[in-house]
Amino acid sequence: MKKISGARIVIETLIQENVKVIFGYPGGAVLPIYDELFKQNKIRHILVRHEQGAVHAAEGYARSTGKVGVVLVTSGPGATNTVTGLADAMMDSVPVVCISGQVPTHMIGNDAFQEADIVGITRPCTKHNYLVKNVEKLAGAIHSAFYIAKNGRPGPVLVDIPKDIQTFNSVYRGKRLTKRISYYKPNIKPKSDDIDRIVEMLKKSVKPIFYVGGGTVNSGLSASNHLHDIIKKTGFPCTQTLMGLGAFPTSDKQFIGMLGMHGTYEANMSMHQSDLLICVGARFDDRITGKVSGFSPKSKKIHLDIDSSSFNKSVNVDLTVQGDLGAILKLINERIQKKKIVFQKNKIKKWWDQINKWRGKNCLKFKNSNEIIKPQFAIQKLDQLTKEFEPFFTTEVGQHQMWAAQFLTFNKPKHWMTSGGLGTMGYGLPAAMGVQIAHPNSLVIDVAGEASILMNIQEMSTIKQYRLPVKVFILNNHYMGMVRQWQELLHGNRLSESYMDSLPDFVKLAESFGAVGLQITKPGDLDGLIKEMIKIKGPVICDVVVDPSENCFPMIPSGSSHNQMLLGPDDKMDGEISEEGMVLV
Amino acid sequence: MNEKNTKHILSILVDNEPGVLARVVGLFSGRGYNIESLSVSEVDSHKFLSRITIVTSGTKLIVDQIKAQLKKLIPVHDLEEISESKNFLGKELILIKLNVRKKSNIDIKRRLEKFSVEILVDNEVELIIQFAGTPIEITKLLNLLKPYKVIEQTRSGLVSMALGFNYIKK
Numbered sequence: 001m002k003k004i005s006g007a008r009i010v011i012e013t014l015i016q017e018n019v020k021v022i023f024g025y026p027g028g029a030v031l032p033i034y035d036e037l038f039k040q041n042k043i044r045h046i047l048v049r050h051e052q053g054a055v056h057a058a059e060g061y062a063r064s065t066g067k068v069g070v071v072l073v074t075s076g077p078g079a080t081n082t083v084t085g086l087a088d089a090m091m092d093s094v095p096v097v098c099i100s101g102q103v104p105t106h107m108i109g110n111d112a113f114q115e116a117d118i119v120g121i122t123r124p125c126t127k128h129n130y131l132v133k134n135v136e137k138l139a140g141a142i143h144s145a146f147y148i149a150k151n152g153r154p155g156p157v158l159v160d161i162p163k164d165i166q167t168f169n170s171v172y173r174g175k176r177l178t179k180r181i182s183y184y185k186p187n188i189k190p191k192s193d194d195i196d197r198i199v200e201m202l203k204k205s206v207k208p209i210f211y212v213g214g215g216t217v218n219s220g221l222s223a224s225n226h227l228h229d230i231i232k233k234t235g236f237p238c239t240q241t242l243m244g245l246g247a248f249p250t251s252d253k254q255f256i257g258m259l260g261m262h263g264t265y266e267a268n269m270s271m272h273q274s275d276l277l278i279c280v281g282a283r284f285d286d287r288i289t290g291k292v293s294g295f296s297p298k299s300k301k302i303h304l305d306i307d308s309s310s311f312n313k314s315v316n317v318d319l320t321v322q323g324d325l326g327a328i329l330k331l332i333n334e335r336i337q338k339k340k341i342v343f344q345k346n347k348i349k350k351w352w353d354q355i356n357k358w359r360g361k362n363c364l365k366f367k368n369s370n371e372i373i374k375p376q377f378a379i380q381k382l383d384q385l386t387k388e389f390e391p392f393f394t395t396e397v398g399q400h401q402m403w404a405a406q407f408l409t410f411n412k413p414k415h416w417m418t419s420g421g422l423g424t425m426g427y428g429l430p431a432a433m434g435v436q437i438a439h440p441n442s443l444v445i446d447v448a449g450e451a452s453i454l455m456n457i458q459e460m461s462t463i464k465q466y467r468l469p470v471k472v473f474i475l476n477n478h479y480m481g482m483v484r485q486w487q488e489l490l491h492g493n494r495l496s497e498s499y500m501d502s503l504p505d506f507v508k509l510a511e512s513f514g515a516v517g518l519q520i521t522k523p524g525d526l527d528g529l530i531k532e533m534i535k536i537k538g539p540v541i542c543d544v545v546v547d548p549s550e551n552c553f554p555m556i557p558s559g560s561s562h563n564q565m566l567l568g569p570d571d572k573m574d575g576e577i578s579e580e581g582m583v584l585v
Numbered sequence: 586m587n588e589k590n591t592k593h594i595l596s597i598l599v600d601n602e603p604g605v606l607a608r609v610v611g612l613f614s615g616r617g618y619n620i621e622s623l624s625v626s627e628v629d630s631h632k633f634l635s636r637i638t639i640v641t642s643g644t645k646l647i648v649d650q651i652k653a654q655l656k657k658l659i660p661v662h663d664l665e666e667i668s669e670s671k672n673f674l675g676k677e678l679i680l681i682k683l684n685v686r687k688k689s690n691i692d693i694k695r696r697l698e699k700f701s702v703e704i705l706v707d708n709e710v711e712l713i714i715q716f717a718g719t720p721i722e723i724t725k726l727l728n729l730l731k732p733y734k735v736i737e738q739t740r741s742g743l744v745s746m747a748l749g750f751n752y753i754k755k
């Protein structure tokens with residue numbers, strides 16, 4: 001067989017992995033690969049404006065399609081710029097393969113020009129990484145990277161390729177004949193006995209709750225469909241994490257809102273009072289549990305997850321089942337069917353009565369105004385007026401993110417992309433870019449804060465170049481609102497460095513990137529603005545000037561339990577935040 | 586919940602490739618776990634596999650978490666908690682150098698008789714001995730040598746093995 005260059009092998013392996021798009025930025029150490037990219041037309045390269053943007057774009061692409069997102073960057077600064085993105089993908093379990101160039105093998109360790117030990121740097125923030133020192137092993141490393149990224153709990157994998165390896169020649173025999181990783185088999189088959197035990201526990205419970213997380217979305221449509229069946233058959237209430245939103249339709253009556261720090265009163269109270277908690281692909285994050293000792297103290301707990309390190313990490317559970325949720329939920333659903341189990345709705349009637357009482361608090365209510373735009377109202381309007389288009393939403397990080405989670409409707413999985421685990425400001429715009437590339441005809445909206453949007457604003461240039469009709473919906477409160485909220489609550493209202501001075505004129509900024517800029521300050525103009533935004537074929541930045549003082553409620557102050565929520569600005573904490581709570585993030 | 590901190594011996598079979606030790610050690614430091622002792626060496630030169638023995642301590646919950654996290658590392662083929670088996674061996678190797686210029690080394694040697702130490706170097710200035718044993722035996726030996734001039738000592742991490750045929754793969 002003919003020998004081809006390492007650079008060519010990179011392209012051939014990507015083609016075999018069915019890669020259609022890569023997000024990247026060139027430089028000295030990857031020029032041979034860029035040269036090969038130039039000579040082919042199967043893979044589309046999207047030139048970002050910052051390598052962090054490339055990773056977030058790949059994440060958006062991956063999370064909205066279920067495919068692996070691919071990134072290509074040069075050595076040194078190109079590679080180090082990806083670190084935040086990789087850490088983000090690691091935390092939120094997003095399958096990404098990042099290919100980085102490296103200085104030639106004989107110069108590694110010499111502090112060569114643009115050398116960075118990226119394999120060392122990214123070891124803790126990737127699922128795995130490779131430094132390829134032999135061209136014979138290049139194809140195997142790349143195919144293995146894809147396998148690892150998407151199997152088991154998904155995550156980012158980096159493949160570092162020295163420049164000389166890109167120019168050396170080797171034979172590529174295709175994926176099937178390439179020696180790849182063979183012993184990593186994370187897809188464990190759930191035990192049949194455990195499924196029986198789960199069904200028994202479901203039958204017995206009088207205060208059950210499904211606590212659904214990002215793993216359900218990750219697993220794919222089949223998991224969501226089986227979950228839907230199970231929730232319908234049981235009649236049980238369901239809450240979802242920030243990452244899980246859309247796994248089960250949020251407009252369904254059995255959905256009782258997001259849970260956790262900014263979750264609904266009814267969701268958190270139900271978690272606290274329940275006698276059976278069924279965790280479906282969530283990881284008992286500290287935003288969810290609050291004070292662990294006060295977390296759902298009376299419930300038996302079932303945890304379904306593909307990653308055994310998620311079990312008993314912060315909360316002790318009674319039954320764990322390891323495996324892919326698609327498989328586990330299918331088994332449960334079929335077992336219910338096969339055994340002809342009918343769930344008596346009156347058994348949980350009292351429970352629903354109680355939940356509906358909690359619901360009656362209407363915890364997401366806010367005081368609307370005719371003068372000034374309330375951010376919650378803006379999101380409600382955005383939801384109402386865009387719903388029919390089944391939009392994809394991304395967000396930045398802050399109060400606007402939480403309001404988006406609380407007030408938008410998510411009736412389908414994979415339509416909601418937000419940085420949950422790392423909480424990366426600057427995620428939303430490039431992620432929206434990636435989503436739009438994958439879904440060119442869909443409505444893609446980044447719900448942003450005026451501070452976050454500036455963190456990757458350079459990507460407007462990418463958006464211009466590829467004519468991506470991404471819409472940016474800025475809730476401009478002139479503050480790092482989430483920071484200000486904590487300062488009000490925990491630091492005597494000393495607003496240290498959280499005011500956003502010297503903001504750009506977002507309308508002119510949009511125009512300078514060939515986009516349309518729209519600004520409003522009055523609630524009455526919201527409808528018009530949103531309708532116009534939808535109508536415009538190209539990219540739009542909406543600068544929605546909102547109430548600068550609004551805070552995000554409900555809120556469980558750090559170090560508190562689910563039953564100690566603050567429901568609104570007039571709600572006062574019982575006493576001071578504990579010292580323990582003060583050190584929490 | 587079992588809140589007691591106890592010692593645990595983990596044996597980990599890994600690909601013998603650059604960086605694998607950094608992955609394992611980085612996992613411990615990054616997540617705040619203890620390493621009390623560590624030893625590593627290649628055990629299969631055909632399959633390029635190394636065996637790492639780590640002694641760690643923590644509550645059961647933490648040690649379960651450590652094991653689950655280790656198993657997630659891609660180059661980890663197999664992991665066994667040796668200290669979970671009923672019967673297991675755990676040995677360390679120590680080299681001790683003594684200054685014998687003043688003291689008669691006959692005296693030292695007599696004291697060492699009940700330990701199966703090996704004398705590696707024996708001349709008029711220094712005595713270098715080698716001893717392999719359990720950590721407790723090694724401590725005993727060191728106590729015994731307290732009256733003498735120990736110039737330097739070096740000690741390996743624990744290597745450990747369970748009895749029976751239910752052992753770590755290959």
Ligand SMILES: Cc1cc2nc3c(=O)[nH]c(=O)nc-3n(C[C@H](O)[C@H](O)[C@H](O)COP(=O)(O)OP(=O)(O)OC[C@H]3O[C@@H](n4cnc5c(N)ncnc54)[C@H](O)[C@@H]3O)c2cc1C
Binds near residue numbers: 152240285325421422
């Ligand atoms: C400002 C801010 C505020 C926040 N407030 C909240 C809040 O109020 N409420 C809230 O919920 N979150 C909140 N978050 C997000 C929070 O930090 C966590 O990211 C989130 O709660 C984690 O969601 P999850 O438990 O669904 O886990 P994920 O991070 O989505 O993890 C998924 C789990 O599913 C497993 N899994 C993955 N794939 C599969 C599969 N195929 N089969 C089976 N299992 C699988 C994984 O192993 C993992 O354990 C906030 C974040 C920010 C930035």
Ligand SMILES: Cc1ncc(C[n+]2csc(CCOP(=O)(O)OP(=O)(O)O)c2C)c(N)n1
Binds near residue numbers: 425
């Ligand atoms: C990269 C990064 N730096 C700092 C933070 C801490 N942080 C969390 S929210 C926030 C403020 C965000 O402000 P803005 O984007 O205006 O959103 P708002 O809360 O006002 O809606 C900050 C600084 C972060 N999450 N990410």
Ligand SMILES: [Mg+2]
Binds near residue numbers: 449
């Ligand atoms: Mg703001």
